[in-house]
Amino acid sequence: MLQESGGEGLNIGIVGGGAIGLLLAAYLGRRHGVTVYTRRPSQARQLAEHGVALKKDGETSVVAVRAQPFAGAELDEPLVFVTVKQYDLASVCAQIDAFRRVRTLVFLQNGMGHLEQLTMFADKNVLVGVVEHGAMKLDDRTVAHTGVGKLTLASRYGSFGDARELREGERGFPIEWADDWERILVDKLVVNAVINPLTALLQVKNGALLETAPYRDMMRQLFDEVQNVLPLEDANRAWERVVRICRKTADNYSSMYMDLANGRRTEIDAILGYVLKQGEARGAMLPVVRFVFCAVKGKEGGEMDG
Numbered sequence: 554m555l556q557e558s559g560g561e562g563l564n565i566g567i568v569g570g571g572a573i574g575l576l577l578a579a580y581l582g583r584r585h586g587v588t589v590y591t592r593r594p595s596q597a598r599q600l601a602e603h604g605v606a607l608k609k610d611g612e613t614s615v616v617a618v619r620a621q622p623f624a625g626a627e628l629d630e631p632l633v634f635v636t637v638k639q640y641d642l643a644s645v646c647a648q649i650d651a652f653r654r655v656r657t658l659v660f661l662q663n664g665m666g667h668l669e670q671l672t673m674f675a676d677k678n679v680l681v682g683v684v685e686h687g688a689m690k691l692d693d694r695t696v697a698h699t700g701v702g703k704l705t706l707a708s709r710y711g712s713f714g715d716a717r718e719l720r721e722g723e724r725g726f727p728i729e730w731a732d733d734w735e736r737i738l739v740d741k742l743v744v745n746a747v748i749n750p751l752t753a754l755l756q757v758k759n760g761a762l763l764e765t766a767p768y769r770d771m772m773r774q775l776f777d778e779v780q781n782v783l784p785l786e787d788a789n790r791a792w793e794r795v796v797r798i799c800r801k802t803a804d805n806y807s808s809m810y811m812d813l814a815n816g817r818r819t820e821i822d823a824i825l826g827y828v829l830k831q832g833e834a835r836g837a838m839l840p841v842v843r844f845v846f847c848a849v850k851g852k853e854g855g856e857m858d859g
């Protein structure tokens with residue numbers, strides 16, 4: 554059944570209609586008026602005509618949303634989520650005038666390679682977020698919610714602004730508020746830096762890294778270098794978090810595994826590329842990180858810009 558998009562709440566814009574963009578639209582659209590800004594006009598047409606379909610626990614629900622292509626758009630929502638991949642952020646930021654009327658911007662990219670780009674929005678409330686939900690885009694208007702986690706938000710510039718209206722989020726889509734943006738991003742970066750490239754190169758599910766002794770050894774070697782150049786509060790706890798998440802997602806194929814398996818570009822620049830830059834700034838040699846970084850770049854056939 555098609556549920557009307559919520560009229561009682563905020564007007565919210567979402568740039569990018571991928572797995573995370575559609576997941577947000579499906580949950581936030583229940584109570585708020587949501588507009589999805591897509592790259593392709595054909596996707597915007599489908600979303601505007603048929604709504605966003607959310608598949609969860611064998612059931613499908615559909616929420617009506619507005620949609621239009623991002624190119625040429627002038628966003629007039631006070632709160633906008635940007636959910637494109639890190640490597641597409643430059644093309645979105647190039648359209649800076651589109652955000653003139655936006656008061657609060659939320660960036661949900663993995664990794665930390667995008668932080669410098671956010672300075673151009675420093676006169677607004679700028680939030681960064683860590684998504685711990687599993688989401689898979691099934692087609693241009695359908696998303697499967699494959700793992701319920703939470704969204705953690707922290708302010709990078711200004712305050713939480715209009716995002717505060719979201720309170721604890723929606724049922725099945727909890728939101729947590731953190732005071733230290735660097736902490737939440739670094740904690741997630743360490744997890745992605747260890748699990749994603751190794752699973753992608755070894756072509757295994759996350760759990761295999763722990764089950765196979767030599768792979769676990771590789772995890773530890775990579776972690777030891779990564780933790781050397783990132784501002785971690787407690788390296789032991791960081792390692793325990795990597796192991797815990799690896800165990801909790803044992804049956805998953807990581808996003809980097811899926812990207813390589815499907816011939817897509819990966820987010821390696823934002824993850825290990827960022828770690829390498831931190832190493833350079835500190836004069837630290839990171840041979841294992843560089844080796845793994847080059848292996849992923851070679852597999853994706855991409856340019857070396859990290």
Ligand SMILES: NC(=O)C1=CN([C@@H]2O[C@H](COP(=O)(O)OP(=O)(O)OC[C@H]3O[C@@H](n4cnc5c(N)ncnc54)[C@H](OP(=O)(O)O)[C@@H]3O)[C@@H](O)[C@H]2O)C=CC1
Binds near residue numbers: 571574623637644687
């Ligand atoms: N999926 C998940 O479970 C998780 C994802 N994340 C992170 O969230 C971020 C988004 O991931 P995800 O949703 O999976 O990525 P997807 O690749 O599924 O979606 C990205 C979307 O951005 C769109 N896009 C690209 N350029 C533009 C543009 N210029 N204007 C408008 N739209 C554009 C793409 O359009 P098109 O389809 O036309 O190319 C695509 O629909 C990533 O950084 C990822 O690491 C974090 C945790 C979990």
Ligand SMILES: CC(C)(CO)C(=O)C(=O)O
Binds near residue numbers: 745759798
């Ligand atoms: C936590 C993990 C490793 C789960 O697969 C992930 O975030 C990813 O695959 O990008």
